[in-house]
Amino acid sequence: MADAKTDRRVRRTKALLLQGLMQLMETKDVKDISVKELSDLADINRGTFYLHYSDVYDMLAQLEDELFLEFHGIIDRTLKPDTPVHASRATLLEIFSFLERHRAVVRAMIGPHGDLAFVNRLKNLVKERLDSIFTARQADSDGCYMESFAVSGCTGVIETWLSQPDAPSPEAMADVCTRILERGLGMD
Template sequence: MTSEKTDRRVRKTRKLLIEGLTQLLKEKSINEISVRELSDLVDINRGTFYLHYKDIFDMLTQIENDLFKELDTLFSSHSVKELKSSPLPICKDIFRFAQTNSELFQIFLGPNGDSAFVNRTKELVRQHCYHNWQMIFSPCDTSRFAYFYSFIISGWIGLLSDWLDTGMQESIDEMAHIAEQIVFSGIDFIKCEKA
C-alpha cells in the first residue's frame, strides 16, 4: 500500500472520529464518553481508535493542540505595524477561523466545554497581543491596561460564542467591524486624562 493511500485512510479515520466525538460532546461531557461508545457511533473497532489515540482525553488534547497551532500561525501572520494601522484584518481572520471550526468552538465554549480551552485561548492571545497592544495603545497606566485587556479578551470570547450559538447570521466582515468598534470604544479607559 502506498504512503499516500495510508495517509488518506488515516485522515479519513481521524475525521470520522472527530465528527463522532463532536456529536457526542453536544450531548454530554468528555468524562461521560467512552472509547466503545465513540467507536460504535462511527462504526470502527476500538483497536483502530487506539492506533490514533491513547484514550478520549488524548484525542481531545490532540484536537485542541491542532487548533492552537493554527491559531498561533494566524496571530503570527499579523505584524504590529499592520495591527497599528487597523486591527480589522486580524479580526476577520479570527472570525473566519471560528467559522471554519464552528462545531468545535461551540463545544469548547459551550456548557459541556472545557474551561482549560478558554484559559489556553486567553494565554495564547496574551502571548501574541498583550505587548503589541501596549505598544499600539500606549497606555499611561499599565494596571488600567491590564484590566482593559482582560475585559477585551473575555468580551471577544463571549462575542465569538454568541455569534456561533446564534447560527453566524452576521457576516465575518460585520462581526470584525463590531469587534473593532468595541475595542476602540474602550481605548479611552486606558488613555491619560489631560490636566
Template sequence: MVYQEKNQQTEANIEKSFLELMKGRSFEKITIEQLTDLADINRSTFYRHYADKYELIEKIEDRLLTELRSYYQTALQSAELVRLDKDFQAEDYIHGEQNFFKFFEPRLAELAVLLGEKGRPASLRKLQAAVRELFDQSISLASPHLSELQRELLLNHQTASFMGTLTYWLEHPPVWFSSNERFSFQGDQCRSGGLCQGLYGGVREIKTAPIGPASAVLPICQAVLP
C-alpha cells in the same frame, strides 16, 4: 504517503465522531465503546492513534490553537506598517478578510461543542490563554507607553471582551452576524468610543510610538485582529 493519508482520514473520522457525541453528552460521560461504535472502528484502531479520550480532545484543541497561531502570523506578515495617530482607522489598513473573526467563522460548530456546556472547562481556558498570548504580542508590537499594571489591565480587558463576543457568537446563528459584519461593527464602535470607553484616547496619546503593523495596534482599541 497512502498510509499517512489513511491515518489522517481515520483520525478525522474519530474526531468528527467524538464531537458529534459531545453534542448530546458531556465529555466525562463519553466512553470509548460509544465512540468506536459511532466511528465504526474497533478499539484497537482507536488505541493506535490515542492513549485515551483525554489525549483525543487535547489533540483537537492543539490543532485548533496551532491553526489560530498560524492565522495570526500570516495576517501579521501581510499587515501594512503604519504610524498611530488620531485618525487611525482599522479598515484603512486591514482588509476584511484578515480580521480575527474570520478565523473562527468556519469553526463555530466545532467551537460550540468544545466550549459548550457539554465540553470541559480546560478547553475554554486553553483558548483564552492562546487569545491572551496573541493580544500580548500585538500590544508589544504597538509599543505603547504603558506601565506594567496598565498593560495587564488592557490585556485582560481585551481578552475578556473578545472571549465574551466569541461566546455570544457561538450561542447565536452566525447568519445574523457574519465575521465581516462583526469586524465592521467593532471598527465603528472603536471610532465612536462606544466600546473603547476612553481607550481610543490612549491611542491618540501614543501616536508617536514606534511603528508597528496595523494588526498589532487594534487590541489597544477593542481588537478585532490581534
C-alpha cells in the same frame, strides 16, 4: 500508491472520530465519553481508535494542539507590537475566519460540555500578545484592564456568534467587534 490510500483512510477515520466527539460533546462532558461509545458512533472498532489515540483526552489534546498551531500563526502574523490600532480589524477577520472554518469543533469546545482549559488557553494567548503590544507602546496602567475587557468581550461575542444557526459572516463579525472595541477602548 498504497500510502495515498492509507493516508486517505486515516484522514477519513480521524474525521469520523472528530465528528463523533463533537456530537457527543454537545450533550456530555469529555470525562463521560468512553472510547467504546465514540468508536460505536464513528462506526469504527476500538482497536482502530487506539491506533491513533491513547484515550479520548489524548484525542482532545491533539485536536487542541492542531487548532492552536493554526491560531498561533494567525496571532503571529497579525498582532504585532508595531501594528496600528486601526488594523485590529484584520486580526479579528482572520480570527473569525479561523473560527468559521472550525465552527463545529470550537462550538463544542467552548460550549457547556466543552473544555474550559481550551477557552483559557485561547484567552491567555491573546492576552499575552496584547500585553506585549501595550508594553511596547508604553500604555498607561490601565493596559491590563483593557486587555481583559477586549479578550473577555470578544470571547463573549464569539460564544454568542457560534451559538446562532444563521450567524453573520466573519467579515460582519470583525466589523462588529472592531466597533465595540474602538468604543470601549475610547478610540473613536
